[in-house]
Amino acid sequence: MVSPSGAKYFYIARNISTSGHKKYYRKKIGIFPDLTLPDARAKVIDLKRQIALGHNPFEEAIESIEEITFKELVTKYIEDYAKLNVKRWKEYQAMMDKKAGDLYLMQISLIQKSNVRKIFMEITKKGNLYAANRFLETVRAIFNKAIEWDLLEKNPAQGISLNTEEKRSRFITQAEMSQFLKSLSELCCILFEDFVLMSLLTGARSGNVLAMEWKEVHFEETTWLIPSSKAKNRKEKPIHLVPWAMEILLRRKKEIGDSSKWVFPSETSRSGHYESPKRLWAKLLKRANLEGVRIHDLRRTHGTWMRKAGADREIIGEALNHLDMKSTEIYDIIESDQVKEFREKAMANLMSKSGKVLEGAPIHKIQNDSDYIKMLQEKINELEYKLNGIQGLV
Secondary structure, three states: OEOOOOOEEEEEEEEEEEOOEEEEEEEEEEEEOOOOHHHHHHHHHHHHHHHHOOOOHHHHHHHHOOOOEHHHHHHHHHHHHHHHHOOOHHHHHHHHHHHOHHHHOOEHHHOOHHHHHHHHHHHHHOOOHHHHHHHHHHHHHHHHHHHHOOOOOOOOOOOOOOOOOOOOOOOOOHHHHHHHHHHHHHOOOHHHHHHHHHHHHHOOOHHHHHOOEHHHEEOOOOEEEEOOOOOOOOOOEEEEOOHHHHHHHHHHHHHHOOOOOEOOEOOOOOOOEOOOOHHHHHHHHHHHOOOOOOOOHHHHHHHHHHHHOOOOHHHHHHHOOOOOOOOOHHHHOOOOHHHHHHHHHHHHHHHOOOOOOOOOOOHHHOOOHHHHHHHHHHHHHHHHHHHHHHHHHO
């Protein structure tokens, strides 16, 4: 038998008389190629021999298995699979702890489709269509692993239709950008402001920006290298840092020094770095009079502004490290000149809405990356000199 995922399994099926009644049994005996065809045939012959002698190996196998609960299955899934293969395994664990409580104490063989559908519908009726879909997909994945591990024969989460999700297209428009950046500055929270601007200027996922480390920032190459361990598609991703991003990083490095490995450190979070600032984000949207904008939409905004600057879909896909992009080998080493060009052009247009355009040579006149690193460093030194002069007068 071949599963929907392409895995090949060996099964045996038999009608066996029990107390004068025939009962149909079906048992998985192994997965190919771990179990070869000759070995599978040998196991079938042995099972047939046991049946001929009056034994029921199907019932005996069921009785010999110590039934586990769904909570134990979730733990096994997290420890034996998710931690090794799934970047967001902590979110999966938290989701199950929060939403699957009614299933936790049930033996997995007793869980029916109706039990899973009930929780799925409860989440859906609260208006959380997206959360309901992610719950159902995660439960399916967990039960699929149980089948692979010979703990279960059938997935009770199969046959339940996902909610129809509206594909998001929200981004910050040109008409909205000036007020957005003005409101961001007026919040007077430099940590939050730097995080938002860095998200806008790089187009990186917010989780990557929040967990950005100094060792990933290569100032001389004006590149942020997101390691494969942090990338969603498990591929190392270089991001060219435009002048405004470099200005933020140089200032933050001077302020933080060697006191933290994080670009956005936090003394209160468990991780040690700044974490999703939902309250400040809500406050920012209210001040900017914006509706329906999520932090993740900063990434879409970056791509949209690149599109307006003339970049095609392939270039935008490379810039945003989309999973389905077919990139050449050079893209695994450096970000292409085309992406750099359109990223800088788009961000120049975006930052012009803030009134905080960098002093010095216009971006298109900067001949190489080291030129504007030097220019930014000179600007910081000049500001320091002025600050020291003011302090001396006090």
